[in-house]
Amino acid sequence: MRPISPALPRHPLLQRADLGSPAWWQAVQQTGTPLIQSMDEASDQVIFLWRDPQGGPQNSACQQVYIDVYSHTPHPLQQLSSLQRIGQSDVWCWQTVLPKDWCGSYFLLPAEKQHLPPSGATRAQMRQWWTELMVARAQSDSLNPLPTHSNGSGVSLSRLSLSQAVKHAVWQQLESGLETDSRNSPALRGQLQTLRWNSSRLHTDRNVWLYRTQGKNADTVDSNLPLVLLLDGQYWAQHMPLFPALDELSARGDLPAAVYLFIDAMNHTQRASDLTCNADFWLAVQQELLPQACALQAFSADPRRSLVAGQSYGGLAAMYAAWHWPQRFGLVLSQSGSFWWPDANETGDQGWLTRQVRSGSVPPGSLRVWMEVGCYETDMTGVNQAMCAALKSAGHPISYREFRGGHDWICWRNGLLSGLCDLLSALA
Structure with missing residues (x-):
């Protein structure tokens, strides 16, 4: 290039x-x-x-x-x-x-x-x-x-x-439908609710979108539904709505019925605080947000059925949450994780969270991880490769890939669907 x-x-x-x-x-x-x-x-x-x-x-x-x-x-x-x-x-x-x-x-x-x-x-x-x-x-x-x-x-x-660019089949199907009739977005098949999370711990007030999908198995008990937390939720709820894609994959049986929480990042400053290995944020999520959401829609408390997904800082945060609270979050989907943190010049394996993983403090096999990074993210591939190696050494099953793309939402949307299917398909 x-x-x-x-x-x-x-x-x-x-x-x-x-x-x-x-x-x-x-x-x-x-x-x-x-x-x-x-x-x-x-x-x-x-x-x-x-x-x-x-x-x-x-x-x-x-x-x-x-x-x-x-x-x-x-x-x-x-x-x-x-x-x-x-x-x-x-x-x-x-x-x-x-x-x-x-x-x-x-x-x-x-x-x-x-x-x-x-x-x-x-x-x-x-x-x-x-x-x-x-x-x-x-x-x-x-x-x-x-x-x-x-x-x-x-x-x-x-x-x-360009002509040979990879596009997830579901995005291709949904966008083909819009090209045929651009007046109507697909009707949602799941149940969408919006709640306000007023956090006393974080002193913030933000939107959270709760989406309950319908799987092929109509007999799923609500208290057994997998829970998926999506960081930068405003993007996946508003800028690049994920709901129709989740509906389609659930109808096909590629995803089980599940509860998805899309958490608003609010702004750059708040995002940089919440998503950089911030214990207060994750304590607030567990002590405030999850009980509030569960009062609206029941879901599983089993870490093997609880997934955190994020991109960039969000990828770092997803890994941090699972590593420090494996008793609550056992599934991780990290895309282009900022594992260089806190040193922006870090290009090797010395990121703070990678050193934590190398310590092996979480019992082997407690986490299942799906990671990806773009081949054109020259300053991100090394730290993601190092995190992958650290997780493998610590005994945690991991799927890792480098996609043909960069640090870009339009690329991450493909991997997000692939990662969700990989981590959740066995939970139906």
């Missing part, structure tokens, strides 16, 4: 004499962006476009159109990636090369003079500048025909899925 020359790509649309005209933009819309050309058996040239609503440079205040292709473009604190305007037209363009099995998210960020990075800024100032600008001005690609989604902050993202 490497950015290639910003020279005008040799795509037929970009060679037209009427480039930038209404007829040309209509042709682009019919084709859909990004434009894709095969380079060889393994890679594609991918061309991103943006139409300046103010027209050419004579009338436009736009100075840059930044692009962030998750786990491909350099981190904005290291190097900013930007489209370039083509001549005097309203067309902005950027091209790169990606493997044919690429699946990931991206957004565009047009910036006027007042939005450009501050001169001589420190790393902390650059981070603040980028975060604020992203929340205020980032946009999805309006010419991309695939459904948009959002990141944890609600920023609208576009999807890039």
